[in-house]
Amino acid sequence: MKYILILLFTGIIANAQIKKEQLDLMPWPQSINLTQGTFVLNKNFKVNITGNPNSRILVGATNFLRRLDGRTGLFLQQGFVTKINEVPTAELQINCVKNGKIGLYEDESYQLEIQSNKIIINATTDLGALHALETLLQMLQNNSTSYYFPTAMITDFPRFTWRGIMIDVARHFQPIDVIKRNLDAMAAVKMNVFHWHLVDDQGWRIELKKHPKLTEMASDGNYYTQEEIKNIVKYADERGILVVPEIDVPGHGTAILMAYPEIGSKVVNLNSDSIESKTQVSGITSYSLERNAGIFSPTLDPSNPKTYQLLSEIFDEVCPLFSGSYFHIGGDENEGKDWDSNPKIQEFMKRKKLANNHELQTYFTMQLIPMLKKHHKELMGWEEIMTKNMSKDAIIHSWKGVNEGVPAGKSLVDAVKGGYKTVLSNGYYVDLVYGVEDHYTVDPMPKDVVLTEQEKARILGGEATMWSELATSTTLDSRIWPRTAAIAERLWSDEKVTDINSLRKRLKTVSFRLEDLGLTHIKNKDVLLRNISNNQKYQALEDFSNVCEPLKKYSRNKGGTEYQMYSPFTLFADACTPDASDALAFDAAVNSYLKNKSLENQVLVTDFLKKWVDMNAKLIDLSANAPLIQPLLPLSKSLSAISQQLLVGIVKKQSLNSSVMSDLLEQCNSKAHADVELAVYTSLKKLIK
Amino acid sequence: MKYILILLFTGIIANAQIKKEQLDLMPWPQSINLTQGTFVLNKNFKVNITGNPNSRILVGATNFLRRLDGRTGLFLQQGFVTKINEVPTAELQINCVKNGKIGLYEDESYQLEIQSNKIIINATTDLGALHALETLLQMLQNNSTSYYFPTAMITDFPRFTWRGIMIDVARHFQPIDVIKRNLDAMAAVKMNVFHWHLVDDQGWRIELKKHPKLTEMASDGNYYTQEEIKNIVKYADERGILVVPEIDVPGHGTAILMAYPEIGSKVVNLNSDSIESKTQVSGITSYSLERNAGIFSPTLDPSNPKTYQLLSEIFDEVCPLFSGSYFHIGGDENEGKDWDSNPKIQEFMKRKKLANNHELQTYFTMQLIPMLKKHHKELMGWEEIMTKNMSKDAIIHSWKGVNEGVPAGKSLVDAVKGGYKTVLSNGYYVDLVYGVEDHYTVDPMPKDVVLTEQEKARILGGEATMWSELATSTTLDSRIWPRTAAIAERLWSDEKVTDINSLRKRLKTVSFRLEDLGLTHIKNKDVLLRNISNNQKYQALEDFSNVCEPLKKYSRNKGGTEYQMYSPFTLFADACTPDASDALAFDAAVNSYLKNKSLENQVLVTDFLKKWVDMNAKLIDLSANAPLIQPLLPLSKSLSAISQQLLVGIVKKQSLNSSVMSDLLEQCNSKAHADVELAVYTSLKKLIK
Structure with a gap:
């Protein structure tokens, strides 16, 4: 009886001591120590920020308050966090040394200390502080009548600097609100790169003032205005996320070639009607927007100066919309059929001493590097761009594996040994609807290959890819989430965090919290x-x-x-x-x-x-x-x-x-x-x- | 046994004959005759359009195909309807005489004839044809293996020309996608006016290039860019919906006055610190964005020329964003407290021979008429604007009733007798979360008052009002829908359509179909x-x-x-x-x-x-x-x-x-x-x- 009374008593005053295994944190932090106590929330709970952070932390702290309020129904008094050191006596103190730069290699670490009457977040940058706030939300517990945080000391930092999701908006267009809710979800699991696949055979999705034909002819009216793109970049920035745009060239070119067929590689032989006159005249093919899925032949003509003229003008308009330092130019799945059958291109290859289509594609890609450099962007491309003579500045996006007849992640090892930085997507193709375990067990750091420290450092991280041939705005979230949270953990947490049962248990809560945040994968x-x-x-x-x-x-x-x-x-x-x-x-x-x-x-x-x-x-x-x-x-x-x-x-x-x-x-x-x-x-x- | 066989047979070839009562049409059409037959759908089903319609019918027909496909899973072959007379042999023929004009009094009628092998829509305008397509979707039936339309002849037209919804985006901002899905829902139940309450004490939601201070200071970053507004107007136009913007003045003025306190009516007496010197200096009050709900005193100063200068500049920027002919200037709930206590305003009233605050408000409102006329807009306002000397061109928005201590819809009768056109909202306040029956039984045409035909004609229709003090983007839909579909029926269908049991039965299906269309009121x-x-x-x-x-x-x-x-x-x-x-x-x-x-x-x-x-x-x-x-x-x-x-x-x-x-x-x-x-x-x- 005494025992029961004591239990009841601690239940009211404090709370049953929680164990690490009960926490539904994801990604799991690098270090966590629970102590014997609780920080009980009430409506006077306030946030204060000190130091020299980027102003995105004000947005982040305000969003944090609203989410905490939505979950607890406490009617927190503090409405908006609008400036530094606004409430010096606040229970939650966020201290940031400096302004976080959105990009690779930035310090995203944080320390989160929950005491029974005070919570302190220390971070070098606001980016680390944003991560700490997500962890704090995940730490929220309750008994029957109140909400509290267990007292703890958490020290945390990411294992990889590139923790991305690619969303294909060419096959099925995804409106702004779909992108935004996925950015929210990414931030919730500490992912920091949104790779936006904006162009493919099935559509051109970027408004261009100088080349309106692209959206007029190849978007079915579904595209982002430049203002909307800037809006998304800002929204991502406020959540600590880098946006990497992709314009896929020279293959996957149907959409571009609908508007500009004159830079296509296909030759049409216009046979005259009469059988007698066997004269052949070559002309320009017309292209029509692809409605099917697959690999198609429409390819830009690398021998045509107009191709580079157009691409240069496109980059001049598109690059300034994105504040980040990377631009993805695709480069995948170019089978070169139209190159083989085009005499002009064959002649060009001979003249330029290009032995094969790979060398021709390298020639093509190399022309793009200065166009991007002009806008301070580094070129990134799918692994096919990695051929002899490709610039070592390029980032290689490793995607092929068993499905494509090569060992999983082979190009990743080739890339780092060849001196390239690289990002892994093989194993993270969430659109293929494998179970979560299949992704969780894939590690960007290969286990069976000996790599030098330098080579290892070139493995930037990984990226979940969401191709949208089979996903509309209604179903997209359920193809990405909650499984991608497991990929986020793989890329953030210690490599030894691999318990699948623990993952599955935590994922249930994470899944529900993600929908709380606005995703639609359950409902x-x-x-x-x-x-x-x-x-x-x-x-x-x-x-x-x-x-x-x-x-x-x-x-x-x-x-x-x-x-x-x-x-x-x-x-x-x-x-x-x-x-x-x-x-x-x-x-x-x-x-x-x-x-x-x-x-x-x-x-x-x-x-x-x-x-x-x-x-x-x-x-x-x-x-x-x-x-x-x-x-x-x-x-x-x-x-x-x-x-x-x-x-x-x-x-x-x-x-x-x-x-x-x-x-x-x-x-x-x-x-x-x-x-x-x-x-x-x-x-x-x-x-x- | 014979009987059973016959039943089975007709079940396969045709379908059990459906009765009118089984149809879940809403609003119920003016005339419907079911005949003995079915039009069975298959994947070859196609649409063709003839005549001289507005191009919005191409969008409408394409959307129709996608929605039909989504419901039936038939993989309809026709992807996009891109031009007039594209498929002359199509099963569904839409014949429109002329281009529909978005606005009042346009011909929205249609005739929908479903034969067993052909469907014909005849409409004067594309607006009527859009309504017919919604009816056709609602006619869809199925047996165990196939989808079909029962053969029928439907003749239909609206009872009232103004069938609106007002959404307040000032109290709780509603993102673009929320507005769009509500426009979709409106079109589905044949509503045609979206009244956009864009400004109130709690926020200014319109980007102004010339007056950026308004959104900088009074929006918390939540506002529509001009591009987004144009995008919404276009989206509404494609669905046959007129957009009527509202900027609420001279009361509900906190947001405007945050940016421009110098045109506020409040006088501050700046007493000097010492008790001895009793000198009073009047100065400019500062305003802060309202976070509560209620009626507040901040009011524009009608005696200050700067007030009109600013409003004129605002209208010059805002009017061109909207293609319709109406502009709502609010005018409600101005208690005039700050006018009473402002000596300058009192002096102004004396000078202008304005006997009371009503006359002062009329003076104010009358100044706005030419500002709007310049942009070919007629002024509309809440019923408080209807005072002596108010222009007869103004549309009176009747909203007060028992809650405000006056008989329901009193101002509606006053308005039409006074020579004003009017729209009823009293009884349609869906934000007050009454049951559907309370709205369904309210008719804009008063039953207990004798009106001339001319007076009756001035009753344009009605408008559901969704004030958002208590509704976020998550809950807004559930406050509007499905109940507003009943209001839509009241405004469209014959006045004798009043059976509440029939309504409730049909509303169940309508509710589910609305969520199918993208609304979130259930999920x-x-x-x-x-x-x-x-x-x-x-x-x-x-x-x-x-x-x-x-x-x-x-x-x-x-x-x-x-x-x-x-x-x-x-x-x-x-x-x-x-x-x-x-x-x-x-x-x-x-x-x-x-x-x-x-x-x-x-x-x-x-x-x-x-x-x-x-x-x-x-x-x-x-x-x-x-x-x-x-x-x-x-x-x-x-x-x-x-x-x-x-x-x-x-x-x-x-x-x-x-x-x-x-x-x-x-x-x-x-x-x-x-x-x-x-x-x-x-x-x-x-x-x-």
Whole structure:
């Protein structure tokens, strides 16, 4: 009784002492020491800033207050933080030595000390202080009546200087608000580079005053004005994020060539109508905006001075919109077909002594370097730009791997050994909808290669890439988040932070907090499922979505022509996400059961099986008024069929016909239905073996 | 057996014949005749346009295709509609005689004929054709495997020419994407005026190149650039919507006066420090941005020529951003306190022979008319501008009613009798969170007053007003929608369309379709409840939200000082909405039970009562880890207590102590908890009587 009283007492006065494992921090800090105490929040809580920080910390501190208030409902008195040293007596003191420069190698470290009556953030720059504020928000705890921070000392800094996300806005245009909420999310997990893929075969997305034809002809009206771009750059800056624009050349050139076909490489042979006169006249091809996905041949003509004239004028307009020091010029997937068949280009190569298309592309890329230098930008490109004679100033973006027939991250090692700085994206292609573990286990620092310290230093970090062939504004967030938070941790935290169970546990909270911040990865699923079910009660459909995952890799939209960019992305596969929640839970249940066939463990498994039998019946009911559910029924039926058999086997202890079971199992392995796969296949297999 | 076969057969070939009552059209069309047939959709479905429409119909038709595709998942082949008569053989033919002019009195009528193999839209203008496309989308039906339109002939036109929504972006700024999604929703229910309340005591939201101080000092960085405003006007135009900007003067002037205090009316008496020297010097007051809600005194000085100079310059910059012919100058709630106490203004009134503040305000308003005329804009203002000598060209916006101590819509009748055109907003204040029935039963055409045809013609229509003291971007949609769709119907459909049960039934579908279109009124509730519950399973909290409604009228945030504009609007009251769904269902159950105490009807009632007892227990559990649930417990406990008693009374047929019951009932009538009220109070009362 005494013990209970004491517990109650400390519960009221302070709080049950929290353990490190209970914290849902992500990325996990470099060092954290919890002490025995709490800082209890109340509405008088205020923030004060000292030192010489950039004014972005004022925006950051104000946003921090609003988010804290939104979570706690405390009606914090302080509305806006508007200047340095405004409230010297404030409970939260942020001390910054100097103005943080947005870019690589800046000091982003911070120290966060939570005492029971005071919180102190010490950081060299405001960028570190912003990170500290995110950590502090993640530290927030509560008991039944109040919110508090556990007392602690945290020392933290990033492992890599480049922690990026690329968003492709060419395939599916993404409005300003979508970009902004993703920048918010990036800042929340301490990412600092937004790589903006602005141009591709499917669209040109930048307003150009001097070349309005580009958006007029190649954007369907979907582009960013220069003012909007500047607005995004400012918004990113306020969150400590560098924006790296990309204009992809010389391949992926359809959009540019729609407006300027005269700088294209393709030769058209205009045969005269009569068979007699075999005269050939070469002319200019016309290009039309690509609606499919894939690799296409439209390529800029590197032998044409007009190409460089145009690009130079484009850079002159685009570069000043971005305050950062890097410009990505793409350079990927140029197959050079149109170069091979163009006699003028062949002649040019001979004249310039360029032995092959690689050398020709290097020639091309080298022309861009001074155009960018003029605006104080360094050139960055996908790994294909790394050929003999490429300037060592260029940053190599390593993206190829097993899918492309080369060892994962091969170009990364080649780059650093060749003297280039490099950023890793292979392994971080979040658009391919792999599970989070696949990304979390990829480290930019190769383990099986001996590198010198200098070479290691050239590995700047990594970047999650979100290509948007299959993602609209409605689904984009669910393709990036929450998985990218795990990539953020990989790039920030110590390399030894690798516990996948800890990650999954923390990711649940992070995911929910991200949606709190404005993302839509959870809530838009409901919108899609409601439409698919025709506004019927869709619990069964939701249950099914929790065991299904969209087809991975490039196996959805095979060949790139099944879907066009304007196709409906409102299907079941679009509502489903990687890491299907019930599939993960079922796997855990199966593992427990196989380890120990207690009744309790058995029930964990059979509850799922019963649920799926029931679900299938309900889906059939729903489908009577929902054509979009029809394509799901074969897979649901397969799951129901095997579940029924397994129930017989497990509950009634009857032995099952192994050939029947293996047939049923393989039906659950089908990828032929509705662009999804059953994520429970592997777990079912364990039960059958 | 024969009968069943025939049913199956028609089910496959055609579809069960649908009845008018099954259609979820809103606003209900003027005339609709269903015939015996169906137009079955397939992926070859195409659209063609003929005649001389405005090019906005190309955007409209393309959007129509994408929305149809999103709902059906058919992968419609036609991507973009880019010119007139592009696909002469298309199944959907849209014929427009002429270019629609955005503004009042334009022909918005259409005829929509759905045949079994062809759909024909005939409209005088593209504006009518856009409405027809919305109706066609609402006509979409399905069986188990396909989507179809029932064959029909619809003839339709609006009853009123002004069908508007006002959104206040001064109290809480609303980003561009929030405005756009609300414009989409307006178009979906055939509304055609967006009244943009851009300026108030809490903020100035328009970029001015000549007067940058306004946004620098009075916007907290939250304002629209001129480019963004033009972008919104274009977006609205493409949806057939007129944009009417409002700059509220001479009252509600804090934001303007922050930047230009010299044109304020307040006199400051600068007493010298020493008591001896009683000299008074008058000086300029400084103003600070208002963070509370209410009516404040800062008012422009109508005696100061600089006031008119500034306003003229502001109109010169702002007017050209808007293509429409109307400009709203506010004019409301000027209490004239600062005028009374300003000797200079009193002297001015004497000189100009202005007998009182009303005449002074008329003098002020009349100066604005030529400033607007210069830009071909007519002046509109809230009803306070209607005083003796006000120009008959001005449009009077009728807003006062019982809350303001006058009969509902009094000024509307005064206006039309006085020769003014008028728009009704009294009864359409959606921000006051009344139930939908309260708005649906308000008709702009007064029933108890005899008006001439000319007078009736001056009633232009009505406008839902969404003041934003208590609404952020997260909650705004749920305060406007779906209820405003009922107002849209009132303003479009025949006056005899008044069946509230039909409305409620159709509104369910409309609500869901609006969210499909991008609104957030359903899904953001989950985001808020998840935060309140601390990411625990929150079914009980959701159940509770379905019987609670936010405090109505002006009873939340009493006095305007409990909440500031930066307060957290993430509370339970923000998640709740009017027309709480379980409250409506419970009321229906109670009515059935009281009519016929069958066991079946009894169960309908007792299921709810049991649910609430259970819910209370679960809420208590949840609250152990969720401080934000604590304030809800007293109300949940009251509901549980009375439910327990009623169960005893109903199920066990025990008689209940009437004084105990009436005490318990009154506890359910409390408005003292968490800014919400129990929406089941009236129904419970019926059970106890």
